[in-house]
Amino acid sequence: MSLPEHPSLSALEDAPLEPRKIGGKAAALGTLLRRGVAMPVTWVLDTAPFRDVVETELPSEHEPRALLKLKKPLARLERAAQARQRLLEAPPNEALEQALAALWRRLEPVAPWGLAVRASPSVDDDSEASMAGLTGAVLGVRGGPALAAAVRQLWALAFSPRALVYLAQRKVRDLAMAVVFQPVVIADVSGVLATRPPTGPLAPRERQGERLVNAWWGLAPWVEGGDAALDVVRLSANGDVIEQRLADKPLRLVVSSEGTSWGEVAPELRQRSCLDGTRRRSLAALAHRLDALDEGGDGYEAAFAFVGDRLLLLQAQRGRGVGFPEGGGEQTVWSRTTVTESLSGVVSPLTLSLSEPFVEESFRHTFERLGSSVPDDRLIASVHGRAYLNLSALLRMAVQLPGLDAHAVVQLAGVEATEALERQLHDVSRRGFYTRLPLTAARQIAEQGAIGTLVEQAEALAVDAERAVEEIDLVILPDDALVIRLRELRELLGRATTVLATVTTAYVTSHLALSATIGRSAPVGADRLAAVLSAGVIGLE
Template structure:
């Protein structure tokens, strides 16, 4: 079958007729007014021959005359790829010969440069895509345009956007005219523009059509429309708006609601796997239960909300609390100036008008504080007084984490599941974790105390220098250990520099690589990885490819002054000198504060590095949980409910239980969730503040004024550096030349090995106390964080200057320069 009428097409035929035709068929079936037409199916494209006779016959049945010929690819209008404007449309086609030529033109556009680039960016295989062609009777339009049933710029589902211009509408789509622009807000009547081409009545008609289409297709729509000379509205096309971030779930609580994305504080902007989100939420729920906080396990914690695979914190009650809301902007400073500005903006929103009372029940909070505060104060004080004893307790706790009882090789899937769902949480929530928590808290307090005590006495650069080259930090120890492994690889430079990391991993697994000490490194650090807080992400022990890529980076360091161990030692020496200088200056100007600050700075050298311990520790049993889940997955593959062992990471624990104990088949569910996850992995940006109607709050704020070529951010590690940018969105296999400036969406400890060859760091998110900036300060490299759209505004190879004190990034040029770093 090569030709089929649009009135016989439905959504189930998308593989034959493509997304555009399938959408038109659905619109016709739902009663919308669509120009009549037919579809030349993808089967004809697969054969490569235009069936001219069939086309002519269908054209004649349509009544001849002018028609529009539109591409309709079988990959078009997928949930994350609309192909809008990527393939050809030919208008006002008349006659059989012109129709055949228009079809050939549509077919050819499938391999145009822009279409190829779009498929590559969307991860769509050319072999999986074919081209159908839609032929429709032309509408003699007096006015036409596009309707978005949600605001494509802000994400708001409470606003529709209409662009309109006189004529056929192609000028609106191709951007060659400035159209009339209308925003239709829910609950507000439409208003015409004086001298515009749409009346208020027509705007309301378009709004009603948009609502019907969004409801029918189950998602916000991008609609092309036209009014003919008789004033009749025709709907020419409807496709999903694929760029919108998902809506928060409807909790049934009064709106509007405001959500803060918190995963990036752990370097986690990519989406969690379903198992990763489930396990992390269960840890939080168990912690709350352990401390007498009532939580509905079905919702996770009442404040935590998964959206688009990311973790959001519900700030609504705090925004509405009269005693709390005024302090929120300052509290949000840790998330960067953009978040603070957004919070300040929303404080004037009537939807967040202040109400009396606190955002939490004071009784349980006071009881919790009374129970844990004395113990917390006592343990932190003891840790500060005797740091060497605290470190000895940490060492014992780490042994407990590593020696945790676990199911043996002969364990059944049911026994492994019991471990993952119950026993594995014991060290994470028990005594071993407590032994690690106190040095972590003490380290954070000591690291921040001097800035308060020496305000007006010490500069930001000096306070950052105090934190440089910090000992006892498991993350910097890890990076330096990998540097030593790279030193062992120096005798085999050609092998490690000239072989793909994936191939090196295969050689390593087969025991065919020279022994460079990697096995010993993995014994200690193999439970780590980028995005490691997601249990669904492979650990380095499973896939050491990122480590081989980093080893190759280290082998390219040919300047002794750029050697990471030397840079770390220099930062430590500078820290000790700065502490001595500040101690003398502080005592001279403020005797009491100066002495306290001097003690805090010197003691911080023994404890502040411990701030990384808590995460390092609980990831040890977390990695064991992952290993047991994969073994369960292997069992389920043998029994049939799963296709692959790692499919288990796209289920929740309750779903795994059903598969293990009841044989529930989850293969189709996993396929659907993998598709959603893959789509979210490709998402270029994630809202930091999200409203319940989908509005990205930052998108409605005016951009701050800055000098041309300068991108504002937040200071995170003092100093200046000029060098070529290296934009990296995923650290796996990333390549950073010595002296380049790393530009990334976010960072966590899995990224930090890249720091050791970088001259500086720029990230789109983060906090000065997060892992990435902390490690940057310890290496003595400048860092600027919270630079909006940094990975899109900056291109690899551009020369940039970062000022970690001012918090700015300046794009200098695209020309050559000698990369370097400085302070």
């Protein structure tokens, strides 16, 4: 059978291990492959075809390096959308498509579930690529045309607003996309192995030499981008179980010619551990091999699959880097506990673009009006399409207010990292609050007197906006008119932010003032009585 002939397409063992040429993901896999780590047969398409398409099909101001340097967010968003569309509609590269068809013919006998096609961006830090949303994959791809379409789909990730904004904030000045091809493994068990204890607020719970494993029956469910219950196992260096949490695992992911679907797990396996002694020892041995290659001491996160008892490495990246959500570092506690009802699951980019500024400004406005010192840290961030709140920053603002006890506030947050949060809050001072109190009090008196008028005006605007939207046929609405409507919606949300924050501030102020006043005459139960008198404020807290 003839080999695929294209200067940019090669077997991984023959590819140059340079992230700029084959991307960070492929370079990491190539290094491990050459050190003898077992993995599925792997091919890589380097970044040259991506750069060629960008150079020939896009205006210079639409290239990734130009978009990453652009200082105007709206202009970047518009140009990125145009660049993505041009990229997807660009004429096919016949030589590349012929090579991809030949690659499929070569791998088809060992790929009954088709190929996994994964993006490998030219970003040095794997965690940055992950946080930027550049780690996409297409599963079950069959045939040359489908491979070419998957490649274009992954190339287009380079022009996503999320990736461009995140990388620009981290001073990344160039971006290109390579692509990795592997047969989809018909796995009995799959998961992710972390070779080093994590850093961050929960780090004291882990000890050096331990391994952390998430495992699942069949193919890993996170390739679908959804949520699933996983077995979580802490292993010693030799593979013994230190602690484990076994989940009920009713479904397993299946890949067919029609795409991905869910199949049932045998009832007797649903609550059984995915990792028997043989598999645990294999993972421990893999961790030792990865440790030997870990020059920086950051550890690896390795996606793996077992076919029977044979262990295969699917992906690997450095365990830590600078890829933290914008607004925090490795000690920052992020949580979805308080946002899952309003922003559950993976949120669309449009929803995030409208909701994130709304939530951010609501928190800032409220705490500024209450007299807290508001940090520059970002208070809400998107991680893989899901919204997270910066609890470290939010609670530091909250405990500046007299009457809000640090321990009570942390317990109210309902997150696991309670001890870590309390450690972060122990040194918060209220001196600034008392310094600003005269100005804060005067402003609160003035704002509370105008709340009724403010709410009435906001309700009237909302009714008018709802009536206007109901009269519009969005199907036939021209693009420029749609842009105008979205801008009007953002303005309406901005007004709603002001009203919500003002009302919240008034309620919290009333609650704190009542608590302080009642506490002088009846210290026991003052908070409970104040909550009754300012009904509903407990939910706002």
